[in-house]
Amino acid sequence: MMPLVFADDGEINVIRAIKGTDEIRHHLSNLGFVVGGTVQIISRMGGNVIVNVKESRIAIDEKMAQKIMV
Numbered sequence: 001m002m003p004l005v006f007a008d009d010g011e012i013n014v015i016r017a018i019k020g021t022d023e024i025r026h027h028l029s030n031l032g033f034v035v036g037g038t039v040q041i042i043s044r045m046g047g048n049v050i051v052n053v054k055e056s057r058i059a060i061d062e063k064m065a066q067k068i069m070v
Helices: 022-031
Strands: 012-014 038-045 048-053 056-061
Touching: none
Parallel strands: none
Antiparallel strands: 012 038, 038 048, 048 056
């Protein structure tokens, strides 16, 4: 298990855990990051990560991406 920021671009990963406070986990869940779901890094720009999750592209910062374990 590793943080999402260490995953390779284009690789489809299964979300194993979401770390952080209840508020952070709830926010990520609302965006579609749920345990058992898949996530794919599309690109990285200036510390932000653009991911494909639940058929949507979402930009999150590196700090948030470190809380998503794949």
